[in-house]
Amino acid sequence: MKKNIVNINRINEILKKTIDSINKGKEEIFDIAESARKECESIRIELEELKEKVSRLVKEVDVLEIEEKNSRKKLMVISKNFKFYTEEDIKKAYDNAKNLQILLMLKRQEERDLINKRRELEIRLINAEKVLKKAEKLVTQVGVALEYLSGDLSDLSETIEDMHKKQLLGIKILKAQEEERQRVARDIHDGPAQSLANVVIKTEICEKLLDIDANKVRDELKNLKNIVRESLKDIRKIIYDLRPMSIDDLGFIPTVKRYGYNFSEETGINVEVLVIGQFKSMESIVEITLFRVIQEALNNIKKHxxxxxxxxxxxxxxxxxxxxxxxxxxxxNVEKKLKETNVVEGGFGILGMRERVELLNGEFQIISSIGKGTSIIFKIPIDGKDD
Ligand SMILES: Nc1ncnc2c1ncn2[C@@H]1O[C@H](COP(=O)(O)OP(=O)(O)OP(=O)(O)O)[C@@H](O)[C@H]1O
Ligand SMILES: [Mg+2]
Known part of the structure; x- marks a missing residue:
């Protein structure tokens, strides 16, 4: 039994860890998608700037080409008519043409570089967009998978927790049974058994006195009658505690009323029993269940x-x-209290009530909040079957 409890705890732990790591995985994929999105965004901005630069440069090159062409034309005119120009003019025209040529060459080189860079960025953008698309698809897929999985897993872990509590309840019931046996044994030992031993001694005394002192014998017999009467009372109490026979003798409703009356006498709490509809006698297991649940509800009222x-x-x-x-x-606070259930401190009363009711296909509910009283509500099919 103990081994099983350990195993269930272990499974529960594994389930919790699994859900945690799935959640972590989802976050990581989400991070990947996020950084792919940022990467795409920054490439797009860079590309936009680059395109502007290229178009500016193309215009500059166009202008420069015209200037360079003109400078060459001018140089040609000067070289053909060099007699009309000073040496200074010729040198100036020549330098100008040469400078423009170099400048044009540099600008063209720059233009080529920028265009190459643009092509590179465009390829990077396409790849980043592919990653982004994949990551986004993965986020959706993992999200769906996670929903299925963590939904099922947490259901499972709730079921396991429920099983665990039922196991604990089983242990508690066995313990309670053992305690009950001990209590009954003790009650019989201390009460009727002791009295009967007394009766034997006293009858022996009577036997001996019979021929000597008839009056004394009469007194002893009176005494004996009292002892037997008390023992009978004790035995009846023990039997009543074991099973309220009055359900069979008196019927269910009068038994509840009597129990309520005794409870009221004992605790000073006012009890009203209200019967609605035509109560018919039911299967004994249904009546005993109803009685036990009412009994535990009253126990809790007395205790708490x-x-x-x-x-x-x-x-x-x-x-x-x-x-x-x-x-x-x-x-x-019902939910909070029920979470605290454990073997050592108890709190099995409510669990036991629910268990008894559900065994007969019934429904059990507690409505309570701090400062507002408590209602225990349960419904059981009369024939012990589902309707
Ligand atoms: N009528 C009530 N009014 C206020 N609190 C209640 C009432 N019934 C139950 N409780 C609270 O709910 C808790 C759980 O009740 P439950 O009967 O399961 O356990 P318990 O009475 O503490 O122990 P056990 O019944 O196992 O001896 C109680 O400890 C108490 O705090
Ligand atoms: Mg209780």
């Missing part, structure tokens, strides 16, 4: 609620019996 008033409403419909046990006490 600080209530002044309790109402037990028992409503019979065609197919179901619906019971509401409502108190006006301090209330509690």
């Amino acid at each position: 609620s600080k209530a002044k008033n309790v109402q037990i409403k028992i409503e019979t419909t065609l197919k179901n019996i619906i019971v509401v046990v409502k108190d006006d006490g301090i209330g509690f």
